[in-house]
Amino acid sequence: MNRVFYGTVLLLFSFLLLVSLVVEREPIEQSKGYVLEQGTQETGAVNLVTALYLAYRAYDTLGETIVLIGAVTGVLVLVGKHT
């Protein structure tokens, strides 16, 4: 009974995966075109990578700094006892 259940679930998932692989959709290019056209004008950064990660997605960058500070804290807790 268990085997039948798991088999059915796996079949269902594999079917969903197959559909998502076979059915092709147009890639969403709206945001790409917007950044390419308006990015430098809106943020003042010629380097569009910087324009993305410090202007459009600065919130994401804040999260990355939290990750780094977490890494430093972890190293200090595990290793930095004696110094």
Add this chain to the structure above:
Amino acid sequence: MKKTNILDVVSRKLSPFILLFGIYLVTFGHISPGGGFQGGVALASGLLLILLAQGPAVLVQYFPLGRIAKAEVAGYGLFLLAGLAGFLLGAGFLSPLFPPPGTIFILNIVIGAKVGAGITLICWYLFHEMEEQE
């Protein structure tokens, strides 16, 4: 491990240029390829060259460990402040305060200092642990 003259001279001459290149990467992050994270890692590599080739005493003499740790924390605090400052203008969190390149420039410098200090601290403590085990 024996310290040779080559290592001594090369590290002393090279590390200032690596630090300068890191500062260049950070401050020109909005114009040319580079930015806070890459420039910060370049800064950290300059500091680590001093640490590995000259020893911890020389690094502490110029960049005390307490100040590096403070730079790490201050970077995070300044980023949060820059985000909260957007509320002063009646705009959202992390909305630009200064005319266009200004906010990105400041955030790049903050992130550069923070990443450089963070990587240096991590490597410092890991090397210290490695030396203790030997």
